[in-house]
Amino acid sequence: MNTLSYGLLAFLAREPGSGYDVMLKIQPFWQAKHSQIYPLLAQMEENELLSSHWVKQCDKPDKKVYSITDSGIRKLKEWMYKPLPDPVTRDELSMKTFCMWMTDRDNAIDIVETRKSYFIRRLESFQSMQGKVTEEHKKFGTREFYDHLLIQKGIFNAAAGLEWCNWVLGILRECDYSEPPALVKP
Known part of the structure; x- marks a missing residue:
């Protein structure tokens, strides 16, 4: 898993949300695009770190809402004990x-x-x-x-x-x- 994956898990550990919701929340801390986020969410769901359900919406397409699983919580907690690498600078x-x-x-x-x-x-x-x-x-x-x-x-x-x-x-x-x-x- 990459750092963005852990970041997505972290936001979903606080509250369930759609890919779009999580993208908006993570932006102040980590620049990520839809094209990065949605495949990671799908992969984490396939690996049973996340679960999802569909929410019907009026006047909008239905949205997929993700929740972190117990396995996702364990994975996030394990990550918290890994050594912190030096920051990557790209400016x-x-x-x-x-x-x-x-x-x-x-x-x-x-x-x-x-x-x-x-x-x-x-x-x-x-x-x-x-x-x-x-x-x-x-x-x-x-x-x-x-x-x-x-x-x-x-x-x-x-x-x-x-x-x-x-x-x-x-x-x-x-x-x-x-x-x-x-x-x-x-």
Whole structure:
């Protein structure tokens, strides 16, 4: 099983849901598409980690609702005791920053401004979530306590990204060139 599979099990351990429901819930933490989620759900159901039933809907197609099984709970608990690997970093901004010497200052600023806007939206989203967490749910021992920790992690990450963008923009705006240096061929 891959990490996304465990993430899907984790959300379904909290409450049953359709593939679409789970996809929406996991998005703030893990970017995944329908094309990844639905085959994993089917595979986990085939492996008896999940069960499902169909729900009739008016004016919409019927939906398949998944629930975690006892085997799924055991598998999720086993995963919790496996060593945590180093995080995987895949960020196009890092690659573009590595290549910024090949572009002009205005384009470099546009690239960083785009990411700054993203971090502002993320920060606002996580702060909105945090505003809904009651003091009772911020106490150790509740499921919501761990939601609170994850929301705070999102706030810290978005704030750090925003701070970095502002720092880079300050440097770029002080630069006095607008054309990239000529590329030297080896």
